[in-house]
Amino acid sequence: MTFTIRTNHFLFILAAVAGSLTGCRDKAPAEEPAHEHEEAEGKVGLSTLQYKSVGVVLGGIESRQLSGQLHVNGVLDVPPQNQVSISIPYGGILKYTDLLQGMWVNKGQVIARMEHPDYIQMQQEYLDAASQLSYLEKEYKRQEELSRENVTAAKTFEKTTADYHSLRVRVESLRQKLALLNIRAASLTTETLQSSVPVISPISGYVTEVNANIGKFVQPNEVIFEIVDTRHLHVELMVFEKDVPKLREDQKVRFILANESTSREAEVHLIGREISAERTVRVHCHLLKEDKDLLPGMYVKATIETTGGQTDALPGEAVVSAAGKHYIFLQTVEEKGASTNPAEEHTDEAEREQIHFRAVEVGTGVSDDGFTEILLPEGFDRNTRNIVLKGAYDLLSKMNNSEEEGHHH
Incomplete structure (x- = not known):
């Protein structure tokens, strides 16, 4: 009885082990595809x-x-010497001008005429002072000769000398004032007094602003015209400080204007040495080809080509x-x-x-x-x-x- 129980128990164990081995064999093929895929x-x-x-x-x-590329934004600008604001140092009335925005003017061209009674008064004062100076110069030389011969008192010669030098200063001062009004004092006579004075363009360029009309009284130093020489336009780009080490002078720059697809070329000319509050540095680029269609202040999108070493x-x-x-x-x-x-x-x-x-x-x-x-x-x-x-x-x-x-x- 006892032997039978043990035999049955042993057979049960064998059956369990065999079942477990059979189960393992059944599961193995299901894992193989995943392994093969891995x-x-x-x-x-x-x-x-x-x-x-x-x-x-x-x-x-x-x-x-x-060559790497930096994509940056900027504006078109001109150097300070190629953009001028024209005014007059003494107030007056705009008597004549034919300037319109967009017109081209040449350096030395008369672009307007101003008039005011004070202009005539300054010319008169200059002629009076110049006439007195001519007389006083002769008197000064006469007193100087007498002083050397001890004929005249030293006090008289000293006063003549002081008056002479003081008048010379006044004449030169009036001459400089007339020069500011573009009046040549050397050619001024009582017959050539001018009731109006010319306004002359100091540079060649395009008229970008006309701020007065004929008959308007223009205050001293009030801007009447603005002229820009666009032949010297440049591109001012703003480059983030992290990209500044990639910049070198003469690197090629391509830029496009808003609403345009055609690119223009420039090259890096100067790299700024100051970081702005926005953590950017200004990069000054020169255009490789003059383009009269471009205007200062236009926004541009640009690509700077940065060249690295062998890679x-x-x-x-x-x-x-x-x-x-x-x-x-x-x-x-x-x-x-x-x-x-x-x-x-x-x-x-x-x-x-x-x-x-x-x-x-x-x-x-x-x-x-x-x-x-x-x-x-x-x-x-x-x-x-x-x-x-x-x-x-x-x-x-x-x-x-x-x-x-x-x-x-």
């Missing part, structure tokens, strides 16, 4: 026919000097993106029986055999002239010639499709 992740294969159809081209890393680079189409990351593909060792020269394979063999590739995540830098800077992962063999230069997009597409099918299964 091994295949980041890898993709092409048949030799697909290889030829895609037109895969292999190559290696190149060392190139690439690792690949053609742009060799670098693909997925989920915010950048990849390149490497052709790996083929499976047994795969061709090393797909072009020489027969069709039936080409349909069976696979050429394998592996995706490698890389960093990217600047892009220029069809090439992209590549930041390689640690341990990467930069001398390899198995990098896919052409066909990377097709490989990425096939890899993504394979992964989606794997997820569905």
